[in-house]
Amino acid sequence: MSSLSFLKNINSFRAKVPRLCGVRRLCSEDCGEEKKGLILGIYEGENEEPVFTKAASKFNDHLSGKLFELVKRAGSDLRRGQARIFNNIDKEFWSIAVVGLGKEKLGYSEMEAIDEGMEAVREAAGMGAQVLKREGVTRILVEGLGHPEQAAEGSALALWRYQENRSRQHWKVIPTLELFDDCDAESFQRGLFKAESQNLARRLSDTPANQMTPLHFAQETVNELCPCGIKVMVHDKDWIEIKKLNAFLTVARGSCEPPVVVEISYCGAPQDQKPVLMIGKGITFDSGGLCLKKCDGMDRFRADMSGAAAVIAAIRAASALSLPINIEAVIPLCENMPSGMAMKCGDVVMGMNGKSIMITDTDNEGRLVLADALIYGQNTYKPRLIIDVASLTPGVRAALGSAASGVFCNSQTMWSQIYIRHNICSNVSLESCISFMTLPTI
Template sequence: MNPGVKALQEVGIEIVSVDPCSDAECAAESASLTRWQFQDLKNAAKRKPEVDLVLHGSDEYGLARKSLTEAQWERGLTKAAGQNLARWLMEMPANHMTPTIFARHAVDLLGRAGGDGISIKVEAHDEAWASNQGMNSFLAVAQGSSEPPVFLEITYNNLPSKEKPIVIVGKGITFDTGGISIKPSANMDKMRGDMGGAACTLATILTAANLRLPLHLKGLIPLAENMPGGKAIKPGDVVKAMNGKTIQIDNTDAEGRLILADALAYAQQTYQPNLVLDIATLTGAINVALGSSAAGVFTNSNALWHLVHQSSFTTGDRVWRMPLWKHFQSALESQLADLNNVGKTGAGGSCSAAAFLKEFTDAPHWMHLDIAGVGGVVDGSDVPYLAKGMTGRPTRTLIEVLSRISQSEDLQNMF
């Protein structure tokens, strides 16, 4: 199916009729992911034609069968649209996707998804609010940039009886130079996608709203740039996070964990959730370990691991469990503070980063997804059904996790 849609697109076909192949939802996802391409900033003459997808053969079925097939088709298109939104947000250059602009998109997109008894609220908290909360770790990263930081808080509630929300936290570094610990210039342009966790978080919650899932969700997205300005944090600086723990910052390019620390602490202190998922393009080490084959996941909950693992089989977007041992926490000892933001040796970098995050949540079911290997640019051969560019992975796996929770009373009681 994927080669067919690509081939027809290449020769300028604008409408493609897709056979449901006994699974209309899967067919819709596959075709929609394949046809998507980022062309927003190209001259109209250089753009390839957009392809419209239609469900083939629905007239051959009886009314009940047709209704079921079309519903599955629409559900598949909705899920694929979620991942494609994440791709679009990640692909947009950093001067077109600052923290403020990202927040505006969130307000607009989620504002249009509400109604019909579903409560959606989006709050774009400013720097003063974050300072009053004691989010010094988050603000330390932002202080090197002239772009103001934004702490985005999203509430989706289609289950008023559920007191504690499921919390999803997404890393929102809209451009990452590395700060004073500056990155090499080669491929630095790809750091426009360092807000992949934020993109997946927004896309997942929007898709949950479009699917009308009966859930209570909170999305927390700290948004900032990591720049080497005159006010930037320096190696050796010490800051106090929202939960009172002090952090020695020996590497300013390990900034994602600093902004997530305050977001996780805020979730813990404000909502005391049973389930927390944090998503981040956090470490190059996970790309070395797993490449684009799977997202690396770290969790304190076997039940949550099994749920996410099973969901990944359904979506075909795999995950792989990584160790969360005390060994990695001991590597974060600091001479000056409670914690260092990097391990002593640099070995096991993705594991020590996860161990760092664990210091900021007490949720009985917490999972950190390091998506640095799966979320970034692919060349078209790593994932054949995606065009070259940012992938938006693993948005559909997150949507599947939420869908399964929404359909299970036992899971809703657990989480």
């Protein structure tokens, strides 16, 4: 089955990115009724002279140099983080966004541990998409900007916004995205696939907890992955009790919402190849249990299942990109709530491996849930690699702030690969982590 046949329209999303600074608008003659927008790139030139990308230069020639003159008339050199909007200067396009890419030929920065060229493209495309959306365009054409995959990803991420609970008449129309120039269309489509998966994780994490209970999350998993040919199994409480996932059940018993365990299998390689095991923490709401969290900010803990959402998104992306690996995933889903049945400080429970666990803080439920899931997954699948994704202790945020995510890894080789790939592909400008930072393991 072609990946294009099951992927939903990537252009139904909008991002939460900062409003643009330095945006100016210049208008000329009227154009037709269709509101098409175009994103073109420009580099920082010497002596205040703009340097267009190849596609922008070609389009400027099409306009007999009009775009170049308008950019110069708009003011100072267009730097990274700035944009210029030109309305009705071409009969085909309602608005044209010229976005700053910074200096030409940027590459991987050892000091910042990031590919600045790719990041500049992702940032510029995202800014251009948002500005054009505010201009009311319904169809956006994006040039490759030297990195078509990053241009597509940045644009699609920037257009996303959670609006599931808005009245239909208040829904914002999201422009469609297309590639403008004749560069690598396959890379552009790959960027759209990646952005769609990220936006899926964002939607699941942003959904209110009463609309994303364990059963709802399991149903979303089935709806999103089964059409891709991915096997999904949903296990109820009886199955969990038979498997003796006691630590997980201890957390779940405080809520009236029934717990479930979701198993996912993606087969992109021969069956005899050992799989990668992914574990995602799926606490659909974390009140802290009897060690109740403060009311201020508790609503944000609807996203305590963001680890599970990231796992689902990663597997869907793997399927869309036809990655030649086998992936197995185990996602334990429940709520951590206070009640007469809830776990108490000082309780001792037996994990799946028969070891006893004393509960000292009911707000540390994540390690209980993940312990059983890790043991079950390792014993069942005998994986060659285990990736555990979770929002755990606030101590990581206290140590690293919002600039990085903490990583605990017992393989220096694997850590090196994760670090390099993340820093090439990260989305600094779109409110994601700047980098990973390894933390010590015992």
